[in-house]
Structure formats: structure tokens, C-alpha cells
Amino acid sequence: MRVPCYGLALLCAVPVLADVKDGVDAWSRGDYASAIRQWQPAADKGDPDAQFNLAQAYKLGRGVSQDLGKAEQLYNRAAAQGHLQAADNLGLLMFQRGERSRAMPYIRAASGRGDPRAHYVLGLALFNGDGVEKDWERAYALVNLAQQAGLPQAASALSQMDQYIPLEQRQRGVALAAVIAAETEQARRAQVAAVDLDADSRPPKSTSLRPFSTPPATDSSKPGADYTPGRAPPVASIMDSAPPPPKPKPVVVPAPIAMPKPRFDAPTPVAAASGGPWRVQLGAFGVRANADKLWDRVKARPELAGSRKLAIPTGKVTRLQAGGFASRESAQTACNRLKAGGFDCMAVKD
Incomplete structure (x- = not known):
């Protein structure tokens, strides 16, 4: 007391x-x-x-x-x-x-x-x-x-x-x-x-x-x-209800709390949609190897999950695209997120 x-x-x-x-x-x-x-x-x-x-x-x-x-x-x-x-x-x-x-x-x-x-x-x-x-x-x-x-x-x-x-x-x-x-x-x-x-x-x-x-x-x-x-x-x-106002304060940092392992009880995996006509173009390169290097940097990003790599020769350059988006909106959403991550891109249609 x-x-x-x-x-x-x-x-x-x-x-x-x-x-x-x-x-x-x-x-x-x-x-x-x-x-x-x-x-x-x-x-x-x-x-x-x-x-x-x-x-x-x-x-x-x-x-x-x-x-x-x-x-x-x-x-x-x-x-x-x-x-x-x-x-x-x-x-x-x-x-x-x-x-x-x-x-x-x-x-x-x-x-x-x-x-x-x-x-x-x-x-x-x-x-x-x-x-x-x-x-x-x-x-x-x-x-x-x-x-x-x-x-x-x-x-x-x-x-x-x-x-x-x-x-x-x-x-x-x-x-x-x-x-x-x-x-x-x-x-x-x-x-x-x-x-x-x-x-x-x-x-x-x-x-x-x-x-x-x-x-x-x-x-x-x-x-x-x-x-x-x-x-x-x-x-x-x-x-x-929503939490009340916080007040950040200086602290000392120990080890983080242990996290549970993921458990997946999902149904049979579905094939990623890969036949959509819309694509995200990531750039055009005079050297094909540079297109491959960029793909290696972006392919694991969630915005491109399930999309396929497209390296399209056009004259003296190779256009790098991620294909398989069903609509312009979905391709543009992915592109906006990529731009926020520092990558230039544009939504294009096949």
C-alpha cells in the first residue's frame, strides 16, 4: 500500500x-x-x-x-x-x-x-x-x-x-x-x-x-x-479501443523475444497467375548482363511475387520486364511500390 x-x-x-x-x-x-x-x-x-x-x-x-x-x-x-x-x-x-x-x-x-x-x-x-x-x-x-x-x-x-x-x-x-x-x-x-x-x-x-x-x-x-x-x-x-498516446523514452536493448515458427495449414498450392497481359518494365539495357543483374536484385521483392522474367531484345537494347499482371491497376501498384524502394519502372501492356 x-x-x-x-x-x-x-x-x-x-x-x-x-x-x-x-x-x-x-x-x-x-x-x-x-x-x-x-x-x-x-x-x-x-x-x-x-x-x-x-x-x-x-x-x-x-x-x-x-x-x-x-x-x-x-x-x-x-x-x-x-x-x-x-x-x-x-x-x-x-x-x-x-x-x-x-x-x-x-x-x-x-x-x-x-x-x-x-x-x-x-x-x-x-x-x-x-x-x-x-x-x-x-x-x-x-x-x-x-x-x-x-x-x-x-x-x-x-x-x-x-x-x-x-x-x-x-x-x-x-x-x-x-x-x-x-x-x-x-x-x-x-x-x-x-x-x-x-x-x-x-x-x-x-x-x-x-x-x-x-x-x-x-x-x-x-x-x-x-x-x-x-x-x-x-x-x-x-x-x-485504440491505445492512448505513447511517450518514447531512452532505453537499453537486450535480446529480442523468441518468435514461434510459422505453421501453414493451407490447401494445395495454386499456380501463380502468369498469363495476364500487363507487365512492369524495369529498364532497357545495352548490355544484357546488366538486365540480369537488375533482375537478381528485384526478383525476391513481394511486389513481383509470381511474376516471370521477360528479357526482350529490341534493336540494340534488351528490355527487362516482369510479366503476368492481370490488370493495369495491379501492374501500376507493383510499380509504385518498386519506385518507393528506389527502382524505376512503368506499367506496359503486352
């Missing part, structure tokens, strides 16, 4: 804040045992940052024996106070040990905040219809975003999805990924702006230094890093 401090609330909070920060400093030096000693009293007093940091230590087995059950308890206590990253990790732990129906609200909320791990897990669930209704386009979009964030498992998952999802659905999924990314970024900026507007009404606090990375708004998806938005209302509201 906390002792009321009334007008001295900020002064009463200072020792707890210092304990959490001192613990992070010790963790940064590799002195995990000292970090645990600093965080434990603050966690016992109900500080959610200390509870989260202590959960990380139990999950990773640093300074204490690894205990995923204890880690889950601490994540749960921090999440109940609105600690969003604790809620994200709680959902992933529950998912990994099979409590997928309980985990899914947390996974959806984390995906809505742009967490690439949550994109990956939710994408696989949507692909397999695992506790959710199948939605192959959204599944492809989310795993695509996880791949763009550098999550290594996502690339192999996309390759397997390519064997089952028809080309048209994959192309719509790529377009949807751009929409989801834009919506996530817009929501994040709005949340940060809302926090800034409210900053003068709250006392300063400087202890949410956490052993996980908080990418800045312009680089919010480093490979394997956890997104740490900061304070939020209780977890119950996370399940039912």
Missing part, C-alpha cells in the same frame, strides 16, 4: 525513480545482479517500469534464474497499470505457450502500434485461420511489414505464402501493407503530439529507462527491437 503524500507526491516518488534509473545504469554495465537489487523494491511498491524491467530479467535469465512464469506475472502486473510494452510481451508469451485466444487481443493491439513481432504472429494466424477468420490479403500485408522491419522469420514465411496465395491477392496485400504502415505512423504521431500537449499538466518523470529499445518515429521498426510507447490506460481498454 502506498503512503499518501498529497502535496509532496513528487518528492515521495524521487527514491523510486532513482532506483529504477540506477538499475538501468547497472544493466547497461552488465551488472545484472545490481540491477535486480535496484528494481525489486520498486517493483514490490508497484512501479510498472520496475516490474517490466524485472520481467525482462526473468525472461532472459540475467541476474536471476530464467523463469518465464515469473516474467509473465510481472508483465501482467505492469500491463494492468497501462504499461503497453509489458502488454505486448505478455501477449507474445501467452501465444507461445498455447493460450492463443487470450493472447490475441494483446497481439492485435501491439500490431496496431506497429510492433513487427505482432505483425508476424497476427499475419500467420490470419493466414492459417488460427483463432481468427482467414484473411490472406491482410496476412500477406502484415508479414510483409514484418519483413520490411527486418524480422528474419518473415522472409521465409512470405516465401511459403507465395506458394499458396494467388498473385492478385498478394499484390493487393502489398498495397494494403503500405496503407497499414501509413495508418500506424499517423496514429503514432498523433499520440506523441497529444502527449506533448498534455506535458505541462503532469509532473516530470524520468525513470522509464527500460531494457528494450524504443525506436524513434522515423525508424520505428529495427530488426528484433521491441516498441516501447510508455504509459496507457489499463489493459482492459487496450482490448476494446
Whole structure:
């Protein structure tokens, strides 16, 4: 139970804040045992940052024996106070040990905040219809975003999805990924702006230094890093509504959480649509070998999934095209995404 401090609330909070920060400093030096000693009293007093940091230590087995059950308890206590990253990790732990129906609200909320791990897990669930209704386009979009964030498992998952999802659905999924990314970024900026507007009404606090990375708004998806938005209302509201404004804070980075292996319960693979009259022209080359080199660079991109390489001699040049698009719209969508990735192109008809 906390002792009321009334007008001295900020002064009463200072020792707890210092304990959490001192613990992070010790963790940064590799002195995990000292970090645990600093965080434990603050966690016992109900500080959610200390509870989260202590959960990380139990999950990773640093300074204490690894205990995923204890880690889950601490994540749960921090999440109940609105600690969003604790809620994200709680959902992933529950998912990994099979409590997928309980985990899914947390996974959806984390995906809505742009967490690439949550994109990956939710994408696989949507692909397999695992506790959710199948939605192959959204599944492809989310795993695509996880791949763009550098999550290594996502690339192999996309390759397997390519064997089952028809080309048209994959192309719509790529377009949807751009929409989801834009919506996530817009929501994040709005949340940060809302926090800034409210900053003068709250006392300063400087202890949410956490052993996980908080990418800045312009680089919010480093490979394997956890997104740490900061304070939020209780977890119950996370399940039912959009998350409240986050407040990014400087942190220390440990290893990322382990991810489940993809499971594919799809029907017999369908042949990629390859007879469409529309193509994406990637360039014209005086040396054929240069066309081959460019194809090697772009052939694995999801925009060209299922398309076929066309090297067409035209006079003294070789035109490089990706063929098999059913409509001008699908070819142009792929081209727009390629342009965003730094490749020049145009939609052409056979």
C-alpha cells in the first residue's frame, strides 16, 4: 500500500525513480545482479517500469534464474497499470505457450502500434485461420511489414505464402501493407503530439529507462527491437479501443523475444497467375548482363511475387520486364511500390 503524500507526491516518488534509473545504469554495465537489487523494491511498491524491467530479467535469465512464469506475472502486473510494452510481451508469451485466444487481443493491439513481432504472429494466424477468420490479403500485408522491419522469420514465411496465395491477392496485400504502415505512423504521431500537449499538466518523470529499445518515429521498426510507447490506460481498454498516446523514452536493448515458427495449414498450392497481359518494365539495357543483374536484385521483392522474367531484345537494347499482371491497376501498384524502394519502372501492356 502506498503512503499518501498529497502535496509532496513528487518528492515521495524521487527514491523510486532513482532506483529504477540506477538499475538501468547497472544493466547497461552488465551488472545484472545490481540491477535486480535496484528494481525489486520498486517493483514490490508497484512501479510498472520496475516490474517490466524485472520481467525482462526473468525472461532472459540475467541476474536471476530464467523463469518465464515469473516474467509473465510481472508483465501482467505492469500491463494492468497501462504499461503497453509489458502488454505486448505478455501477449507474445501467452501465444507461445498455447493460450492463443487470450493472447490475441494483446497481439492485435501491439500490431496496431506497429510492433513487427505482432505483425508476424497476427499475419500467420490470419493466414492459417488460427483463432481468427482467414484473411490472406491482410496476412500477406502484415508479414510483409514484418519483413520490411527486418524480422528474419518473415522472409521465409512470405516465401511459403507465395506458394499458396494467388498473385492478385498478394499484390493487393502489398498495397494494403503500405496503407497499414501509413495508418500506424499517423496514429503514432498523433499520440506523441497529444502527449506533448498534455506535458505541462503532469509532473516530470524520468525513470522509464527500460531494457528494450524504443525506436524513434522515423525508424520505428529495427530488426528484433521491441516498441516501447510508455504509459496507457489499463489493459482492459487496450482490448476494446485504440491505445492512448505513447511517450518514447531512452532505453537499453537486450535480446529480442523468441518468435514461434510459422505453421501453414493451407490447401494445395495454386499456380501463380502468369498469363495476364500487363507487365512492369524495369529498364532497357545495352548490355544484357546488366538486365540480369537488375533482375537478381528485384526478383525476391513481394511486389513481383509470381511474376516471370521477360528479357526482350529490341534493336540494340534488351528490355527487362516482369510479366503476368492481370490488370493495369495491379501492374501500376507493383510499380509504385518498386519506385518507393528506389527502382524505376512503368506499367506496359503486352
